[in-house]
Amino acid sequence: MKIIVQNLAIEYQDDGIGEVVFFLHGWQDNLHTFDSLASLLSPIRRIIRLDLPGFGKSEIPKETWNLDNYVQFIKDFIEKLDIKVYALVGHSFGGRIALKGEATKNLQAQTIILIGSAGLAKNRTFRNLALKLLVKIGGLITYIPPLIVWREEIRKRMYRFVGSDYLKAGALKETFLKIISEDLSTSAKKITTPTLLIWGENDTETPLYDGKRFAGLIPNSKLKVINRAGHFVHKEKSQEVAKLIREFL
Numbered sequence: 001m002k003i004i005v006q007n008l009a010i011e012y013q014d015d016g017i018g019e020v021v022f023f024l025h026g027w028q029d030n031l032h033t034f035d036s037l038a039s040l041l042s043p044i045r046r047i048i049r050l051d052l053p054g055f056g057k058s059e060i061p062k063e064t065w066n067l068d069n070y071v072q073f074i075k076d077f078i079e080k081l082d083i084k085v086y087a088l089v090g091h092s093f094g095g096r097i098a099l100k101g102e103a104t105k106n107l108q109a110q111t112i113i114l115i116g117s118a119g120l121a122k123n124r125t126f127r128n129l130a131l132k133l134l135v136k137i138g139g140l141i142t143y144i145p146p147l148i149v150w151r152e153e154i155r156k157r158m159y160r161f162v163g164s165d166y167l168k169a170g171a172l173k174e175t176f177l178k179i180i181s182e183d184l185s186t187s188a189k190k191i192t193t194p195t196l197l198i199w200g201e202n203d204t205e206t207p208l209y210d211g212k213r214f215a216g217l218i219p220n221s222k223l224k225v226i227n228r229a230g231h232f233v234h235k236e237k238s239q240e241v242a243k244l245i246r247e248f249l
Contacts, residue, residue: 005077011057012050012077016042019086021249022109023049024074024094026118027176030056033091036238041245045086050077052094054172064174067182071101078107087249091115091234092206096184103187112195113245116206116231119184120213188217195221196248198241200229 003010013031015038023034031049038047051058053065053073061069074097078085088109090098095117101107195218199211208225215223224244229236 003077003080005080006053006073008053008059008061008073010050010053010059010077012048013038014046014048014081016044016046018045019249020083021045021047021087021089021245022078022083022085023047024088024090024097025049025052025055026092026094026116027179028055029091029093032056033232033235034089037234037242037245040238040242044246045249048081048083052097054175060171061175064178066175066178067096067100068104070097071104071106074101075106085109087111087113087245089113089115089245090117092118092231093179095119096179096182099184099187099191100182102193103184103190109193111248112191112193113198113248114195114214115198115234115241116200116203117197117210117214118180118206119182119188120206120210121180121183185213185217188214189219191218192220194248196244197221197223198233198244199223199225200231200233200236201225201227202229203231203233205231 001012001014003012011031021041023031023037025031025033030051034049038049041047052070054060085107086109088098088102088107088111090096090113092115095114096119098107098112098114099117099119102109102112197211197214199208201208211223211225215221226233226237226240234241
């Protein structure tokens with residue numbers, strides 16, 4: 001389905017009946033990452049998920065956005081659908097949006113579920129600083145003869161060194177830099193909503209250490225770890241994740 005929000009054409013899906021469980025996907029992902037969870041939960045809840053602006057089949061924002069822009073967009077999207085969100089679920093980047101939205105009271109739900117959430121930038125201070133420096137100087141040094149001949153390959157190797165999604169960000173490169181630079185540890189402390197943290201034991205993108213930190217920062221939270229699962233635990237272990245969500249709701 002399509003809907004226009006903030007003059008952007010947005011792809012979304014609305015399945016099931018009952019209290020609304022609203023899903024937010026991660027960076028470079030789309031609403032279909034939650035297909036398995038939606039099929040397991042839609043018999044008992046109304047499941048709404050969307051392609052965030054710039055991803056999937058949704059239009060790309062015309063300006064560079066930061067996290068607050070995405071929070072405001074989700075608020076406007078919810079108001080456009082005229083719904084009340086019972087549970088807000090965010091995976092990775094989607095978790096950032098949920099955290100910031102709840103902390104600022106721009107997004108309000110009865111419960112929050114964070115799956116391998118991103119947001120603790122301080123754990124990656126060196127990585128983020130290295131990326132920003134590479135972005136600034138990477139283009140310059142590769143214009144020096146004879147490096148210009150291998151410019152693209154050198155840039156790819158440089159970005160690969162810091163393990164970044166920057167090259168894949170396309171038109172959202174500047175948005176990506178703004179998003180990863182914001183640390184949400186202070187925001188996490190402000191959340192009083194009951195929060196469930198679901199983490200894959202072998203998550204290398206947002207390590208289990210991050211989940212434990214969030215559990216210590218968010219007052220009314222509990223952490224559930226799923227063995228032999230990685231960053232996309234909701235796809236790898238859909239049945240287990242759905243069971244945890246049902247029990248929490």
